[in-house]
Amino acid sequence: MMSRPCYSDRHDAGRTLAEHLSHYKDQPNVLVLALPRGGVAVAYEVAQALHAPLDVCVVRKLGLPGHEEFAMGAIASGGVRVMNPLPGITIAPEAIKTVLLKEQNELLRREKLYRAQRPPVKIAGRTVILIDDGLATGATMRAAAVSVRQQHPARLVVAVPVGARESCQSLRDVADEIICPAMPEPFHALSLWYDLMPQASDEEVRTLLQKAWRKHPSMIQLAAKSAAHSAGL
Numbered sequence: 694m695m696s697r698p699c700y701s702d703r704h705d706a707g708r709t710l711a712e713h714l715s716h717y718k719d720q721p722n723v724l725v726l727a728l729p730r731g732g733v734a735v736a737y738e739v740a741q742a743l744h745a746p747l748d749v750c751v752v753r754k755l756g757l758p759g760h761e762e763f764a765m766g767a768i769a770s771g772g773v774r775v776m777n778p779l780p781g782i783t784i785a786p787e788a789i790k791t792v793l794l795k796e797q798n799e800l801l802r803r804e805k806l807y808r809a810q811r812p813p814v815k816i817a818g819r820t821v822i823l824i825d826d827g828l829a830t831g832a833t834m835r836a837a838a839v840s841v842r843q844q845h846p847a848r849l850v851v852a853v854p855v856g857a858r859e860s861c862q863s864l865r866d867v868a869d870e871i872i873c874p875a876m877p878e879p880f881h882a883l884s885l886w887y888d889l890m891p892q893a894s895d896e897e898v899r900t901l902l903q904k905a906w907r908k909h910p911s912m913i914q915l916a917a918k919s920a921a922h923s924a925g926l
Contacts, residue, residue, distance in 0.1 A: 702889040706854035707738025726750040730893035732825035747905040753796040767833040769840035816844035827883040828856030838867040
């Protein structure tokens with residue numbers, strides 16, 4: 694059992710996680726995908742260490758009505774929806790529909806805001822490293838992984854600095870590799886394993902993405918190719 698935080702902040706967590714992903718450094722066709730907001734700072738450090746491009750995979754948790762801190766599922770780009778089993782709990786279909794609509798609107802808002810007219814990067818045939826700042830229930834990461842799988846990556850790696858052991862193991866059916874340096878037991882809340890874990894802002898996400906794109910000019914070329922392909926050119 695761990696008695697103290699694993700990391701000082703998300704950037705520290707990202708640097709540690711990068712050490713466990715060093716076998717992907719300078720490999721061609723590696724793409725780091727972050728789950729915003731919290732996963733972006735972690736993924737930024739990984740992308741810099743691996744000399745790999747960075748993009749986002751936008752996912753939204755579906756909070757249980759009246760108890761939003763508990764996830765009844767998650768949605769991701771591409772129409773992906775993952776629902777958690779909730780034994781003994783009955784939720785009215787209309788309540789689920791209301792939550793879905795709200796989170797779908799927020800998902801679209803974030804995609805537009807973070808990418809600023811840049812189309813998503815092509816995933817097919819690439820090694821994709823999917824990163825968040827931690828793994829609690831695993832619903833959000835599963836939705837992201839399913840979304841990425843639909844785009845036919847050559848290899849899918851799920852990587853988090855800290856997570857619940859059972860949640861990490863539950864993703865083995867959708868990921869080729871799972872990297873999680875710290876799996877404290879009992880796990881409890883994710884924030885307990887960070888000294889500092891403030892709420893990440895949209896502006897922080899945009900700033901880190903823009904810094905990463907400037908440091909990796911190939912992202913501009915990849916985005917242009919994706920746009921040309923979508924236009925049928």
